[in-house]
Amino acid sequence: MLENLKAIANGIAKQFGSxxxxxxxxLSGDLENSIVYIVNGQVTGRTAGSGTSKVVLETxxxxxxxxKDHLCYLTQTPDGRTLKSSTLFIRDDEGKIxxxxxxxxxxxxxMSVGLALKNWITVEPDQGEIRPEPIVSNVNDLLESLIRQxxxxxxxPVARMTKEDKIxxxxxxxxxxxxxxxxxxxxxxxxxxxxxxxxxxxxNEVKDDNL
Numbered sequence: 001m002l003e004n005l006k007a008i009a010n011g012i013a014k015q016f017g018s019x020x021x022x023x024x025x026x027l028s029g030d031l032e033n034s035i036v037y038i039v040n041g042q043v044t045g046r047t048a049g050s051g052t053s054k055v056v057l058e059t060x061x062x063x064x065x066x067x068k069d070h071l072c073y074l075t076q077t078p079d080g081r082t083l084k085s086s087t088l089f090i091r092d093d094e095g096k097i098x099x100x101x102x103x104x105x106x107x108x109x110x111m112s113v114g115l116a117l118k119n120w121i122t123v124e125p126d127q128g129e130i131r132p133e134p135i136v137s138n139v140n141d142l143l144e145s146l147i148r149q150x151x152x153x154x155x156x157p158v159a160r161m162t163k164e165d166k167i168x169x170x171x172x173x174x175x176x177x178x179x180x181x182x183x184x185x186x187x188x189x190x191x192x193x194x195x196x197x198x199x200x201x202x203x204n205e206v207k208d209d210n211l
Contacts, residue, residue: 002026005090005099006037012103013039019107021046021083025056025100031180032139043106044077044135051138054146055087056100057177064089064097076132081108083135104135139181146178147191158192163202166192170199171206179203 002024009022021043025034034052041047059067070087077083083104090099136142150169154161161169169192178184189199 001090001092001098002036005101009037009039009101016105019043019105021102021104021106023102023104025052025102027056027060027098027100031056031060032182043083043104044137046135046137051136051140051142052181053102053135054133054142054176055102057142057180058175059089059097059100059177060180061175061177064091064095067097074132075104075135077135081106082111082132083107085133143178143181143184143187146173146176147188149176161192166194167202167205170202174203174206 005024009024013020013022018040021038021040023035023039023041023046024037026036027034029036031052033049034056035046035048035050038046038048038050041050055070067089069089073085075083075085084107085105086103088101088103089097090101092098134145136145150172151158153172154165154169156165158166170188173179173184173188178188185196185199189196192199194202
C-alpha cells in the first residue's frame, strides 16, 4: 500500500509542479515522526521524519467510521504563505485508517492574480469563516498552536479564565487529540496554572458531559 501511495504522490507532484507538496503520514508508527514520504517538502519546510499534524491527531482520536476526506481547505505556512489543501484517509481491508495522503498547493501568488483564477482557489462554501490552519513541522509547535487556539476559543487570557473556561479550553484540546502528544499534560497544566491532578479531573468532567 505504501509503495502505491508513493507512486500516486509522485504523480500528483509531477502534474502540478514544485508548488505542490504531497506528504504521506503513517498512523501505525511514532506520531512525532509520522511523515514517511514527502515530495516538494520545500512548500512547508517539512521532510520525511517530520512530526505529526493537527489532522493526524484528530484522526487518531476519533472512530475511523466517523472520518471523511477533507478537501479544498486553506492552510498557512509559518512564513505566512497560503496553501490550498486536501487530506485523504487511506484505509486497509478492515476499514482502519492506516495512512493519510496530504496535498498542499501554494496559492499565494495565484491569489494575487484575482478573479481570472478564482476557480483554482475556491474552497468549500460551507466552512463559514475561512481561517487557514497553521502547518507546523514538529509536535511541540503543534501543541503550542492548539493551546493558542483553545485560548482564542474561550476569548480571554488564562489569568481571567474561570474553571468553566478552562474546562472548555481543555475540551477543545482533548477533541483535537492534543493529549496524544508525549508529555502534553505537563505543558497544558503549566500553561493553565493547574496541577496535573486538576487537569485529569477536568478531562473526566469533559468525558462525563459527553456521555
